[in-house]
Amino acid sequence: MTERITILGATGSIGVSTADVLSQHPDRYRVSALVAGRDAAGLARMARRLGAEYAAVSDPSKLRELRVELSGSGIACGAGADAVREASERDADLVVSAISGIAGLVPTRDALKPGRRIALANKESLVSAGQAFMTEAARTGVQILAMDSEHNALTQALAAGHPDDVECMILTASGGPFRTWTRERMAAARPADTAKHPTYSMGAKINVDSASLMNKGLELIEAHHLFGIGADRLGVVVHPQSIIHGLVQWRDGGMTAGMAVPDMRIPIAHCLAVDRRLPITVPRLDLAAIGSFTFEAPDEERFPCLGLARAALAAGGAMPTVLNGANEIAVEAFLGGRIGFLDIPWIVEETLSRSAGQGAHAPGSIEDALALDFEARAVAADLLRRREPYPARAGR
Numbered sequence: 001m002t003e004r005i006t007i008l009g010a011t012g013s014i015g016v017s018t019a020d021v022l023s024q025h026p027d028r029y030r031v032s033a034l035v036a037g038r039d040a041a042g043l044a045r046m047a048r049r050l051g052a053e054y055a056a057v058s059d060p061s062k063l064r065e066l067r068v069e070l071s072g073s074g075i076a077c078g079a080g081a082d083a084v085r086e087a088s089e090r091d092a093d094l095v096v097s098a099i100s101g102i103a104g105l106v107p108t109r110d111a112l113k114p115g116r117r118i119a120l121a122n123k124e125s126l127v128s129a130g131q132a133f134m135t136e137a138a139r140t141g142v143q144i145l146a147m148d149s150e151h152n153a154l155t156q157a158l159a160a161g162h163p164d165d166v167e168c169m170i171l172t173a174s175g176g177p178f179r180t181w182t183r184e185r186m187a188a189a190r191p192a193d194t195a196k197h198p199t200y201s202m203g204a205k206i207n208v209d210s211a212s213l214m215n216k217g218l219e220l221i222e223a224h225h226l227f228g229i230g231a232d233r234l235g236v237v238v239h240p241q242s243i244i245h246g247l248v249q250w251r252d253g254g255m256t257a258g259m260a261v262p263d264m265r266i267p268i269a270h271c272l273a274v275d276r277r278l279p280i281t282v283p284r285l286d287l288a289a290i291g292s293f294t295f296e297a298p299d300e301e302r303f304p305c306l307g308l309a310r311a312a313l314a315a316g317g318a319m320p321t322v323l324n325g326a327n328e329i330a331v332e333a334f335l336g337g338r339i340g341f342l343d344i345p346w347i348v349e350e351t352l353s354r355s356a357g358q359g360a361h362a363p364g365s366i367e368d369a370l371a372l373d374f375e376a377r378a379v380a381a382d383l384l385r386r387r388e389p390y391p392a393r394a395g396r
Contacts, residue, residue, distance in 0.1 A: 003029050003274070004091060008084075008107050009098035010034040011042040013202050014121045014147070017264045018096050019046055021272060024280050029272070033087035035099070035107065038062055044069030047077075054090060056083035058103070085110050094272065096147070097122045100205050101328055102373055105129060109366045112140045119271035121147040123222040127324045129369035130225035131362040145271045146226055150219055152267035153246030153258025154227065160248070160256040169229055170247040171219050172239040173298065174199050174262075176210040179240065183302055189341040191334065199242040199262040208331045209305075212344055213298060217309020218327075221320050224313060231313045236306065238296045243285065261285050304345040312352065317362055318372050319352060325376030326351035333384055343387070351380045 005022065009015045015036075022029050031052040036043040040062040047055040047070065055077045057066055063079035070077050078086060088095070088110035095111040096119045097104055104122035111118060118137070120126070125133050137144050146152045150171045158166070177196040178186050191204065194211040202210065209215035220234050237247075242262040249255050260266045261283045269278040300307040305327070312319040330347035333339045339347070355376055363369035 002027070003093045003272075004032045005029050005272070006033040006035075006087060006090060006092040006095045006111070007031070007098065008035045008088065008096060008104065008111070009037075009100065009122070010046055011036040011039040012098055012100060013200075014098035014264060014268070015046075015096070018098070018268050018272075019050060021265050021268050021278070021280055022050060025278060032092040033090045035084055035087045037099070037103075040066040041069050044073075044075075047075050048073055054078075054087055056087040058084050089113065092116065094119060096268075096271075097125065098147075100124075100203055102128055102324065102370075105133075105366060105369065109133065109136065112136055112142045114141045117143045117145055117271075119145045119147040119268070120226075123148060123218050124324055126222045126225040127218050128321045128373055129363050129366050130221065130320070132365050132369060134225050136366075144226065147267055147271050148219060148222065149245045149260075149262070149264060149267050151223060151226055151246065152270055153244075153260070154223065154248060155258075156270065157246060157248040157256040157258045158227075161250055161254075165251050166229070166233075167249045167251045168233040168235060169223060169227065170235045170237055170249065171216060171223065172237055172242070172244050172246065173213065173216045174210070174242045175238045175240055175296075175298075176213065178211050178303075179238065181302075183342065186302070187340055187342050191337075194341075198240065200264070204335055205328070205331055208334060208341075208344070209327070212305040212341070213303040214305035214309060214327055214344070214348075216298070217306045217312075218324065220309060221313045221323075231310065234313075236298050238298050239293065241290060241293055243290060243293065259285060305348065308345060308348050308352065318355065321363055321369050321372040322352055322355045322376040323348060325373040326380040329377050329380035329384070338384065339387065347380050347383055350383050351376055354379050 007015050007018055031050040033054040034047050034052045035056045038059045040057050043055050057079045060080040066077050084107050088107045094117045097108040098121040102124050105125050108125045146155050194207040216236050244257045244259050246258045263282045265282050269280045312323040326348045330344040
């Protein structure tokens with residue numbers, strides 16, 4: 001049986017890995033639609049290679065380039081918000097949601113159609129609008145599949161027992177490129193330093209989030225919504241080898257681990273499969289070659305973003321939405337050279353503090369979440385304007 005697949009965020013690292021898995025099973029899958037942000041040439045190449053029916057770029061200025069690149073292919077294309085919406089709503093059995101950041105929330109919401117499966121790699125959909133998103137998914141009968149490696153590992157580990165027997169769930173973290181750095185060294189970090197992740201090749205935004213451990217904090221909030229488990233039963237442990245991706249602790253003292261080489265094609269293949277595991281060409285895990293595993297507690301003094309995310313999850317209401325919006329503004333400013341790396345948690349913490357009076361209720365709809373996100377970004381942007389320029393503060 002041939003399945004129809006749509007990829008939102010096709011030219012990012014998750015999208016490219018998904019395309020690789022699909023290309024290994026050309027008779028099993030047909031590509032309904034592909035969506036990218038601005039990379040029209042990359043999108044066109046992928047659309048041609050996979051035989052996609054439709055391709056869309058979110059940047060309207062890239063329409064002419066996309067048309068030229070697809071000329072003669074017979075592949076329909078479009079650009080802008082309406083084109084992205086069309087791609088999200090086109091007939092598909094499974095939609096891979098891999099657009100980075102809050103930008104992925106609306107397209108993923110638009111993809112919630114009865115009978116579908118959504119392979120979720122856009123954690124911000126759940127961080128910013130978790131309750132509303134999961135409620136809408138349940139209303140429409142959409143199955144949400146965890147594509148992030150940690151949550152996918154937890155999904156597989158949960159098969160070893162009954163959900164009522166879970167004592168806690170633990171996400172692992174590589175520790176990122178700054179795991180052994182002092183705060184003094186991190187203060188001088190540049191965006192290029194964050195790209196030196198020890199195990200994964202990722203986009204610029206997630207590189208920074210991984211370096212600050214905010215990514216792990218966002219994943220805690222995501223796990224809360226995916227698995228319906230309280231903040232007090234979720235934990236993080238640093239595991240530099242990145243072989244164990246998630247652990248389930250059972251109430252009888254047993255523990256089940258989800259293990260694999262750090263290759264996103266493995267959780268992707270798990271989500272793409274319906275009833276059987278897909279054979280794919282990836283490196284196999286060789287425990288003897290690895291030799292040993294090490295673990296350590298995360299250092300929330302050096303990496304305060306993780307603690308801020310924990311606090312936002314515990315507070316609930318609008319706070320996770322505010323956390324995500326402020327972090328996106330801060331990361332953008334760091335990547336643009338306007339603030340230092342250690343200013344990121346300061347911007348997030350100050351925004352959370354100034355937004356604390358926004359009420360105890362979580363966003364009731366995607367529109368509510370977007371409005372809260374807009375307000376949080378405005379607060380964070382105001383903090384940036386009032387902040388002394390980074391080079392002056394750094395004595396440069």
